[in-house]
Amino acid sequence: MKILVVGANGQIGKHLVRFIQESEHEAKAMIRNQEQASYFKELGAETVIVDLERSIEDIAKAAEGVDAIVFTAGSGPHTGKDKTILVDLDGAIKTIEAAKVASVKRFIMISSFDTRREAILNAPSSFKPYVAAKHYADEWLKSTDLDYTVIHPGALTNEKGTGKVNAATEVERGEVPREDIASVIFNSLVNNATIGKEFQVVSGNTSIKEALKSI
Amino acid sequence: MKILVVGANGQIGKHLVRFIQESEHEAKAMIRNQEQASYFKELGAETVIVDLERSIEDIAKAAEGVDAIVFTAGSGPHTGKDKTILVDLDGAIKTIEAAKVASVKRFIMISSFDTRREAILNAPSSFKPYVAAKHYADEWLKSTDLDYTVIHPGALTNEKGTGKVNAATEVERGEVPREDIASVIFNSLVNNATIGKEFQVVSGNTSIKEALKSI
DSSP states (O other): OEEEEETTTSHHHHHHHHHHHHSSSEEEEEESSGGGHHHHHHTTOEEEEOOTTSOHHHHHHHHTTOSEEEEOOOOOTTSOHHHIIIIIIHHHHHHHHHHHHTTOOEEEEEOOSOOSHHHHHHSOTTTHHHHHHHHHHHHHHHTSOSEEEEEEEOEEEOSOOOSEEEEESSOOOOEEEHHHHHHHHHHHHTOGGGTTEEEEEEEOSEEHHHHHHTO | OEEEEETTTSHHHHHHHHHHHHSSSEEEEEESSGGGOHHHHHTTOEEEEOOTTSOHHHHHHHHTTOSEEEEOOOOOTTSOHHHIIIIIIHHHHHHHHHHHHTTOOEEEEEOOSOOSHHHHHHSOTTTHHHHHHHHHHHHHHHTSOSEEEEEEEOEEEOSOOOSEEEEESSOOOOEEEHHHHHHHHHHHHTOGGGTTEEEEEEEOSEEHHHHHHTO
8 A cells, every 4th residue: 555644744744654664555755845855765755745735736646646645734733823724724625635636535634632613612712723724624524435534633742652542532631642643543544444433542551453443 | 684794893794784774674783792783773783792703503593583694704814814714714614504503595605806726826825824714615605505695806995886896707806895895795685696606796887786687
């Protein structure tokens, strides 16, 4: 399986490309500029340079011939709100549309912990725009007939992954290492039971493979 | 006909409520706070206080019993991008969802001149987030089974209205007084031939009533 990782140069993306390259599968890292390429070249991964602010057609070209797309690009809640619209909302939706154009059925979206409508209302006011952007991107994906999985990670940390999580439709808010989220993504890619599902993930006591079985 | 005007306290909204009150119809002005009420009370219009950052249910309650909703709220392209997400995108979509909840079929959206996908790409970079927000709000509305009209005005001015416009699916970019846009909205409300249509409007040589006949 060949997997286009959109946002490969992010911290989750880097772990994910490594996991993919260590497996029987291949990653294609979508990055914004040539300077980001060396990490991926060292892992033997293909790279493709496309800025998410470009067109659906440009993204679709990058997605040609892959079997799955992972969207893990993210301006995060603390960047300028222009990027919240142009990356988290528009970049995500263009990638979903590009998947359709390139006939890539499998799509994994890395969302925020809670993107339900009530979460926009209840978020602290500086966080609301980010939650709204992620909400609409998730809604857009779920309204397609793509084979989607929406992953809602808890508060991301740079701790080393433990390989153990708590994953379910709703879990108690908590932290989770980015490396474990990358592993959750990888294990979702190779587990078709996660298709059509969305779930929250925080650190826990269950191995990632086991946790995904009960989703 | 009773018409909920969302964003009544904006300049287009104020003209529109006046036109409605001067006709056989009635306006219900949705405003953000009590201080904005006096203008509408003088016109004999009902007011309802709901901030667009509140829930769908709150907006739906304001829409109960009306026959049509006009969304003319807008942070505009020059406010903070947080408001672009929370008003132009989320406020608009919540109002659309509120129309469904309140079983109000007729919905008129005041959009921006060009909100097609290419327009996001081609807009100057400070304008892109606004175009993207309006794009998704328009797309959301057009995907519903509401009786929608999407009006795309040219560059808005505070000149006195002339009553004459150029309106079509695509017209050459140009200016148009806010008062004329209010009149286009009013005339669309009473002309069911505008249902399911979207069109651009700038100043021109055709009376508004005539212009809407050929949409």
